[in-house]
Amino acid sequence: MTRISVRGVAVASATAVTAVGAVVGMASGSEGKTTQTVDVAGATLLAEVPSGAQAQTISDNIGQQASAQQASADAAAKAAAEQKAAEEAARQQAAADAQAKADAQAKADAEKAAKAADDKRKADEAAANRSKSRSAMSAVEDSAPPVSVSPGSVQDLARQIVGNDAQFQCFSQIVKRESGWDYTATNKSSGAYGLVQALPGTKMASAGADWRTNPATQIKWGVGYMNSRYGSPCGAWSFWQAHNWY
Structure with a gap:
């Protein structure tokens, strides 16, 4: 787009006026007078002046740019x-x-x-x-009254309670190693008590309240325990031999 030159427009306008005046002077018959020449170079600046359509286009473009911004x-x-x-x-x-x-x-x-x-x-x-x-x-x-018995009588009690001689022998092997047939034997480290070293000793209360002082109660509980856990005193003795406890 051709830039508009304000100075060029002014010059072109002045030149155009001069040119028009010269033409008019010649037409009025001023033949003897020297006429002013037209500044053609200056007049050419009129070409830089935008037409109405071009000016509108420029204005529209400026408006569009402003709107876009x-x-x-x-x-x-x-x-x-x-x-x-x-x-x-x-x-x-x-x-x-x-x-x-x-x-x-x-x-x-x-x-x-x-x-x-x-x-x-x-x-x-x-x-x-x-x-x-x-x-x-x-x-x-x-x-519960204390029971006074000797080791031999305790073994006799066990023989009577166990009944079967073979099972008694197995029961006897365990008791001999656990308590030495002492029904008051107490393991100081574990607290196990009695002939069969029940742990804790209070377990034997299920066979009688006098479990602490009555070897018969301890024997009954011990035989019941061996039968329920190992099937018989001999089953308990077999386990004891393999593990040194039952």
Whole structure:
């Protein structure tokens, strides 16, 4: 597009006026007067002056460029606003997630503390109940009259209770090694007690409250234990020989 030269327009206009005046002077008969010459070079600047259509086109183009620049600015502002809104939404979501996580952790901690307190309460109650049971059993045991027997008589009791001689021999082998036929024998390290070294000794209470002082009660419990776990005293003796315990 040809640029508009303001100076050129002014010069061209002045030259055009001069040229027109010269023509008019000649037409009026001023033959004897010297006429002014037309500045052709200056007149050619009129060619640079845009026509009405060209001027309109230039104006339209300038308007379109301004509109495009404004649209670009509006789009950039809109994108910045959307990005800021997205960042704010992400920040709020992160804060909400962090709060939810903290609430969940606090709830879990509270539930854990409540469970620990409940478990402790139950454990304390169970310990108290066991203590009461032991106290009651001790009272029964203490009230049981002691039995005065010799090792030989204890073996005779065992022979009578076991019945079968072969099974008695197996039973005898175990008792001899576990307690030496001492019905008050106590293992200081484990607490096992009695002829068959029941662990704990209170297990024998299922055969009688006088388990601590009555060898017959211990024998009955021992035979029952061997029968239930190994099938017989001889089965228990076979296991004992392989493991040194039963």
